Amino acid sequence: MSMRNLKVMMSYNGAAYHGFQRQSNANSIQQTVEEAIAVLTGTNTVINGCSRTDTGVHAREFCFNFKTDSRIPCDGFIKGMNTILPQDIAILSCEEVDDSFHARFDSKGKEYMYKINTAPCRDVFMQNLALHYPYRLDIDKMKSAARLMCGTHDFAAFCKAEAKEHLKDTVRTVYSIDIEQNGDYTDIIVRGNGFLHNMVRIIVGTLIYISEGKRTEQDIIRALETGDRKCAGKTVAPGGLYLNKVLY
């Protein structure tokens, strides 16, 4: 019998994990999920994640796939996994797909969200789930600056320095940057075909610097032209970042 290829969606609260990718010396989402699959199916399995996420970053709809000999039905897989997995990881859906599907290689793009709490006081129910920034944001200035980042650009200035050295190509296409206000919360939603290491967190940090007057639209144009990291803003904390969904 041929191996089945299962496409799985999950959400996770990344606060307790050192990111998605398996590491030899730290707790990861990948390892936790692979161990649960091994318990359920009786076979050691490697999953293909759609993306890496950093330490402390969350996912609302993360996609992975894996090949398995197991005949367990998809709804049984969902129920079984949600029983075995810890409460901060949840399997949302599972379907059998064509053998050729690969969660990372077939991704056409991703949507990230960065959540900012602008209330004077921290929100005790959103610990590690939002950046607490207790100041007014100049949304109009941020929206105007965000437009400059949309489109196809060399985003080298919006990439973690150590990561850049290993990359041949730092050109990416940002489809859209939306800024939505909802009470004390401001969500910055970034869609694109692919993202460099820390790219969304540096985009958000740059937009906050724009709001504060620490960077200008000219700085953004210069950052995109020269790749100079100093023209962009700081890297904001990981707890506010969510991988919202993957586009196929």
Added chain:
Amino acid sequence: MSMRNLKVMMSYNGAAYHGFQRQSNANSIQQTVEEAIAVLTGTNTVINGCSRTDTGVHAREFCFNFKTDSRIPCDGFIKGMNTILPQDIAILSCEEVDDSFHARFDSKGKEYMYKINTAPCRDVFMQNLALHYPYRLDIDKMKSAARLMCGTHDFAAFCKAEAKEHLKDTVRTVYSIDIEQNGDYTDIIVRGNGFLHNMVRIIVGTLIYISEGKRTEQDIIRALETGDRKCAGKTVAPGGLYLNKVLY
């Protein structure tokens, strides 16, 4: 110089605490707050809480007061405390009040909220913050039954058995019970002049049993008439319960 009487509002995520009240052998909100005040003012202080809350129960606006010789201004108290306190407790406001004010004795009533997630899958961002009940709730039946509980009744059937033995009087007045649906979440909001131990959690458990057909409106009438705990429903988990506010 006379002692100042400070009235303080705070919110806390109760997941990591054994309730509000100080205990000799367990971590409490009261002890954590009193230790922070001692660090800030240099004096050991006892605070008067508006209420006890159980292990794992949260507060959105909890009131306490305390007497102090400290001359620290109210806004300095807020900032200082929020620096010293852990991230799951936050001071929202502080004001100097009349010497006679007491957070518990002056309370005219309280508002609690119980949060239920009815989505098929657990919400990884609401761990310990809502009851996961992945079924349909019959809101009309629940609203109708809730009306029977409003008003002044003997709520002995809605009280934890061990707590009842120490009480002279189990008559309380419930001002209102509202049931609000918002997407996957159902909030049950209960207002009253005072609450017995576990009373809100048993009211919610009874309303869920009503929805499931495990209890009828006749059972509620009998519970209020006889004080028989078995006529009411189960005690739901503490993580969904929030003390919303105290009325003065």
